[in-house]
Amino acid sequence: MKLYNTLGRQIQQFQPLKEGEVSLYTCGPTVYDYAHIGNWRSFVFDDTLRRVLESEGYKVKHVMNITDVGHLTSDADEGRDKLEAGAESRGSSVWDVAEHFIEIFIKDSEKLNILPPNGYKENRSAYARATDFIDEQIGIVKILLDKGFAYKTDEAIYFEVSKLDSYGKLSGQKLEDKEVGAREDVVTDANKRHPQDFALWFFTVGRFAGHEMKWHSPWGTGFPGWHLECSAIIHATLGDPIDIHTGGVDHIGTHHANEMAQTEAAFGNKLANFWVHNEHMLVDGKKMSKSLGNYITLEEVLKRGYAPADLRLLYLQAHYRSQMNFSWEALTAASVRLKGYRAFADLRFQPGGESALKNEAYIKIQDEINQALADDISTPKALSLLDALAEQAQDKGSEREPLVGFLKFIDNALGLELLASEDINTQQKRLIHQREQARAIKDWKESDALREALNKQGLDINDTSRGPVWSRG
RNA sequence: GGCGCGUUGGCCGAGGAGUUAGGCAAAGGUCUGCAAAACCUUUUACACGGGUGCGAAUCCCGUACGCGCCUCCA
Numbered sequence: 001m002k003l004y005n006t007l008g009r010q011i012q013q014f015q016p017l018k019e020g021e022v023s024l025y026t027c028g029p030t031v032y033d034y035a036h037i038g039n040w041r042s043f044v045f046d047d048t049l050r051r052v053l054e055s056e057g058y059k060v061k062h063v064m065n066i067t068d069v070g071h072l073t074s075d076a077d078e079g080r081d082k083l084e085a086g087a088e089s090r091g092s093s094v095w096d097v098a099e100h101f102i103e104i105f106i107k108d109s110e111k112l113n114i115l116p117p118n119g120y121k122e123n124r125s126a127y128a129r130a131t132d133f134i135d136e137q138i139g140i141v142k143i144l145l146d147k148g149f150a151y152k153t154d155e156a157i158y159f160e161v162s163k164l165d166s167y168g169k170l171s172g173q174k175l176e177d178k179e180v181g182a183r184e185d186v187v188t189d190a191n192k193r194h195p196q197d198f199a200l201w202f203f204t205v206g207r208f209a210g211h212e213m214k215w216h217s218p219w220g221t222g223f224p225g226w227h228l229e230c231s232a233i234i235h236a237t238l239g240d241p242i243d244i245h246t247g248g249v250d251h252i253g254t255h256h257a258n259e260m261a262q263t264e265a266a267f268g269n270k271l272a273n274f275w276v277h278n279e280h281m282l283v284d285g286k287k288m289s290k291s292l293g294n295y296i297t298l299e300e301v302l303k304r305g306y307a308p309a310d311l312r313l314l315y316l317q318a319h320y321r322s323q324m325n326f327s328w329e330a331l332t333a334a335s336v337r338l339k340g341y342r343a344f345a346d347l348r349f350q351p352g353g354e355s356a357l358k359n360e361a362y363i364k365i366q367d368e369i370n371q372a373l374a375d376d377i378s379t380p381k382a383l384s385l386l387d388a389l390a391e392q393a394q395d396k397g398s399e400r401e402p403l404v405g406f407l408k409f410i411d412n413a414l415g416l417e418l419l420a421s422e423d424i425n426t427q428q429k430r431l432i433h434q435r436e437q438a439r440a441i442k443d444w445k446e447s448d449a450l451r452e453a454l455n456k457q458g459l460d461i462n463d464t465s466r467g468p469v470w471s472r473g
Numbered sequence: 474g475g476c477g478c479g480u481u482g483g484c485c486g487a488g489g490a491g492u493u494a495g496g497c498a499a500a501g502g503u504c505u506g507c508a509a510a511a512c513c514u515u516u517u518a519c520a521c522g523g524g525u526g527c528g529a530a531u532c533c534c535g536u537a538c539g540c541g542c543c544u545c546c547a
Contacts, residue, residue, distance in 0.1 A: 027547080030546090035547090036547090038546095039546090040547085041547070043547075045547090046547095071545080071546095171476065173477085174476090196543095226545095247547065249547080250547065252476095252477085253477095278547070279540095280541070280547070285539065286540080287540075287546085288547090291546075317485070319486090319487075322479080323540065324485085326485095329485075329497080329498085330486085331485095333484075333486095334485085334496080334497085336496085337496055340496090343511095380486070380494090380495075380496095381488085384487075384494060384496080387495060394512085439506080447506085448506095448507075448508090460510050460511095462508095462510045463504090463508085464510095469511085471511090473509085
């Protein structure tokens with residue numbers, strides 16, 4: 001299997017640290033608001049990566065965090081904790097806000113058929129919350145202070161980036177260059193030794209005096225900085241180094257750079273061997289983001305009558321490393337395409353013709369799809385292979401068992417849930433049978449009436465040389 | 474200013490030196506008793522200017538435009 005590694009900027013042969021096992025970590029959501037479909041593109045990609053790894057035979061241990069504290073709205077002095085800001089605007093406590101949006105996030109994940117993480121806990125609360133790892137985070141701060149990588153001011157404890165030679169290796173950008181280009185309107189803490197130094201721990205003083213979420217630490221009451229949770233959770237759950245760390249491209253320069261720095265400085269370990277980043281979803285050529293207000297939520301997609309799987313297919317049509325432009329037209333196209341796949345899947349309930357597709361055809365395509373997916377998760381290629389096969393099957397019919405096996409493979413790898421549909425009921429089967437009898441005696445009036453009745457139940461009938469084939473309208 | 478990515482037919486999008494992506498939409502057609510279904514066909518698209526090749530959408534250089542990161546962000 002080959003994957004593009006941001007660390008090194010090239011496609012590399014994937015080799016896990018432990019034979020047959022993969023540790024995978026994903027930066028999860030900050031639960032202060034609804035996730036938008038750009039966020040979901042990223043999480044669906046993580047899920048697809050995991051599914052492909054599993055289909056390659058690896059046992060995958062997947063951990064995803066949930067940021068429920070410490071994520072500031074900016075690094076500027078007026079930056080506030082997102083959770084705190086969200087709670088204030090909703091008039092409820094931060095804990096309630098977090099709980100509320102965690103619940104929504106999990107529900108939406110289920111709708112999109114995203115497998116829950118399995119590397120921390122094996123249940124619905126399998127997501128690793130930052131607030132459940134406060135001690136671990138404090139532990140890292142302690143090590144970093146002891147080793148001289150961190151320093152304390154009145155407001156916070158900072159990581160001193162200039163103490164770590166490898167800082168910034170992920171983005172390939174030199175520290176000096178960043179400094180020169182720093183924007184003027186970003187106010188930095190006067191006590192920081194370097195503008196790029198980032199907070200490990202904030203004290204509940206000054207602008208954070210009223211912070212609701214706070215914990216005791218050896219240095220004073222406060223709360224952790226955002227980047228720290230990932231290092232702590234990985235260390236506590238999967239153990240560093242891990243095989244693969246994923247996230248959006250926007251994290252390359254700061255969040256991931258800081259995670260790496262913390263782990264390397266504290267534990268002397270690499271954080272991850274592979275860094276896999278997905279590109280953004282755009283709207284009218286611009287990045288979908290909350291600050292621009294051009295974002296679309298899953299809720300809106302569903303409200304407009306699309307299924308979660310339509311969205312999932314839309315994501316899979318583009319390669320994860322290319323920006324993708326969202327439009328309702330494109331989503332409709334995906335929806336129609338998926339309908340074609342469903343019709344293909346429904347062939348398993350129907351008799352195949354004499355030239356019905358046999359096992360060999362499926363084995364061959366399955367092999368090719370596996371190759372496409374193993375080649376840096378080329379889902380678009382995999383889908384076009386699926387199209388070709390579906391068309392053949394539509395034309396010739398299919399033997400049942402090989403089709404079911406193939407659909408199971410597709411569902412496992414792509415999460416499209418093609419096996420979720422059920423057979424039509426006996427009454428509907430009877431209507432189809434009656435229509436055939438009417439057609440045999442050329443009673444077109446009766447046969448058209450029966451077809452009409454079936455249409456009303458959402459079934460299309462296609463009269464083929466091998467008999468009537470139904471599909472869902 | 475620095476770092477990185479991109480520009481493909483009406484739309485979405487693969488591919489990436491010689492041969493076809495695919496999906497959606499539109500038009501025509503085939504099958505059919507009919508058909509909304511299915512299937513087939515549809516003027517061969519790769520920003521622009523150079524360069525290197527027998528040959529470039531594909532490699533190199535430049536230009537234009539767009540996007541992302543360097544501030545929170547999937």
